[in-house]
Amino acid sequence: MTSTQYRVIGSRPVRHDGADKVTGKAIYTADTKLPGMLAGFVLRSPHAHAKIVSIDTSEAETTPGVHAVVTGKDFPNVENKMADLGEGSVNLAYLSSNCMAQQKVLYRGHAVAAVAATDVHIAEAAAKKIKVEYEVLDSVTWVLDAMKEDAPLLHADLVTDSMGDKAENPSNIPVHLHFEKGDAGKAFEEADVIVEREFKTATVHQGYIEPHAVVADYNEDGRLKIWTATQGSFTARQQTAEVLQIPLGNVLVTPCEIGGGFGGKITVYLEPTAAILSKKSGRPVRITMTRADVFEASGPTPGSFMRVKIGAKNDGTMIAGEAWLAYDAGAYPGGMIGPGCMCVFSCYDIEHAVVDGYDVCLNKPKTSAYRAPGATQVAFATEQLVDELAAKLGMCELEIRQKNAVKEGSRRVDGPVYPPIGLEECLQAVQNSDHWNTPLEGPNRGRGIAAGFWFGCGLKSSAACTVNSDGTINLLEGSTDIGGSRTSIAMQLAEVLGLEADDINPMVGDTDTAGYTDVTGGSRVTFATGMAAYEAGRDLQQQMKTLAADLWDCSADEITVGEDGSFTGGDKTVGFKELATELFQAGEHLVGRATVSPECPTNGFGAQIADIEVDPETGKVTVLRYTTIQDAGKAIHPSYVEGQLQGGTVQGIGWALNEEYFYKADDTMANASFLDYRMPTMLDVPMIDTIIVETGNPDHPYGVRGVGETPIVPPPAALANAIFNATNTRMTELPMSPPKLWKAMQSNQTSE
């Protein structure tokens, strides 16, 4: 878009929080220690679905060392209350009873009680003395089973909302979505080639390395202080205040350094419980989850069933699409079906399409966002069908994607028309890449490609910058830093002011000090909080012009700010630091501020190339070479963009090949540990090569698009396409683990 030469943007300075992180000095929630602090332990349901008949806590309460015990009855009644949490309204009863079960437990791991004691061992021993009488109910963990009329009902009062129409009878389906454009039925009749398949994907977890943790300190004056591992301190504050039914302003949330989130650290799990334990005991309380708790009780992302169909003309033009999607919501409504529906055909300009989507409650933990939530599942389906279409038409799989790629003006099935976007450029980058142009040779090997999309959102961000007497800046912002955002935000401020990145000292504030800022999610932080920092810099420049006018005895209009951030008035040109120092000495000190709430999506497109080899005897897949290509709009700090591309890709490879919630016959999870929930280790992936495409986003001063999420979208599809090219076996189920691939290869050989 632009040939502007930047000084700071596009360079790779050392991150501001780097030294603290690599020397172990960074303070995470579990490092937080307060005087008199107690340890909390949460007692969790052993059953997938049960009615709580009674809870007897008397023995636990009289255990020496125990200071407080909490059950569902200690939580305020929030039945039928709705709260707007910034990303749509939430039924508070669901949020509250997910933190602590009321009448029923809906999944194994569901919290039923909690104990605070002088140490965690006493708390655990006491919690085990709590007698919970359960009436075990039939349970269901497969999405299609949960949709049946005779399925065990999770919520007696839940009826389907079908685009505004409410069903009469209760079911496990809170939402049915329907999107349509053109006339898909007629278009399929006109199609020369049609491909259609059913796909299944397993429930997977974000797998952040830091388990959920919280410290709560409830003051005598009603003020509640929370230290927590969260992606959004302001949403954590609001959720906690709403669940506890206390005034928002009484809650202070301090976001500690965070060991990964990927969408899974937005919902509160432990905060209200720790707060009530603290209130009852009069002492600060810390609760940390075990890894098993994290798997069993914090948000995985949906398993799914999908039936997708695409029709094309003989020249390769896709003209018709149809999708029927059912996604796990987990124990409570509100899964990722919406973005699933919007993303299923988001990469292709298909004139006629119809999409139906179902959000389905079942006896698994409530699902959470996970990097491009809902998009990876549908890409697994669509991107395989695109390969199949190409094969049927005798086209190259890259060519058919290029022919049908969405571009500026294409309308997505859910309505929006794309502004300038970069999918064509990404596909061109595939075509130009060394990887694509290097033939893959050898038996049992295959190459696959896939495209991917994620919206990227704007939402609200704030920034404030205090100018020091030497012209350096303390930048206060409210985006918890998961992927190096402190630095990428500071770099945008440095660029606009003509400073270096290390002239800026960025700090992530708490909810009392930082201006309101929405979650670190939706690939929004470098875009929106970066924009706030840019605007705060502009605000400073405006103030400085006015003040310099007095100093220089001219009018503010006569002073201009150059590309390099220097101020020119008359025959005088001074840099930012020089003017700031001069102003300080003249008695003026400066604070710049800005709030932004961009509404436009940033539209991040990407494409990936995977080379794999399959062991024909065991079905084990080895990833030989991998290239991830993404339109970043403009990469502020290319190393962090590459890191996002590589990290997302590796998580996608794990999702593709081995990760899954493995359920036992009683619908409890069999593999709630990193030993048997198999995320890739460094020996399981090659170096992920990256190519950053920069098409420039017209809605951002430097052209930034969000990059954090799209990279997880293509891997399962790209690997499935590669596996097909290596083995002639089409994998329609995730994960494509060795036992499953071996079995599919066996059946394929038998049927041939």
Place this chain on the structure above:
Amino acid sequence: MAPQSVSEVVAVLSEHGDRAKLLAGGTDIIVQLREGLREADMVVDIKKIDAVTSFKYCDENGLSLGAAVACYNLYEHPQLSKLYGALADSTHIIGGWQIQSRASVGGNLCNASPAADSIPALIALNATAVIAGPSGERSVAVEDFCTGPGRNVLENGEFLVSLQIPAQGGNCGSAYERFIPRNEMDIAVVGAGSWVKLADDGTIAEAKIGLGAVAATPLVAEAAAASLIGKEPTEENFAAAGELAKQIATPISDMRGTDEYRMHLVGVLVKRTLTTAVERAQSS
């Protein structure tokens, strides 16, 4: 506590029975105690005892391997890692580096996991467990040592002092291989250890095969090994041995693999380990 002699350990164990647990590398017992899978009043560190922490090799008697000798000693040893290929293979993949510098082969055996990596290797190498107890010392073949998942033949007051592994001639070779879905930090879906001794004409003179993770205890595949005696070391013969090995396997289906898949892997891994063992024998 940390006794200084074998007899002291026996005395402590006799007094406290199963309320006392032994600590060698600690990589299983500490985790099990923490997770509440085992309970103990007393943890007895046996690493102060020379017979338990040392190892020596001689051409006559082979390898005497103290029960608490950590894994890395075997795969880093230039001579032993060549002589006992199967043992080097297995010790090299038990956990990661940190684990391997603590965890012992003896402990891996006593923990008696059906999926333990060192046990099929020890079985293939014809190893014997030397046990000390109140009534003196006794020896048990490794294939008879495990009696069920997490259970072994040790009686009250007894503990494993060392493993005796026969000397390896110039025409011997062995290998261990496991199948895991990833490339490290995993538990064997199936494991197989093979040992062969070649005759002067290149045919197989002797063979022994151990299997892991396909039954409640590690198994010795006798018929499979017997089928190879006097045969040429060909892929066909190895595959046939693999088929025979399948006949004694009774695998389960769980999150690590289906019974059908595990059964299939027995054939694959027996064939692969025999191939490597013969290659090593030929080049030794």
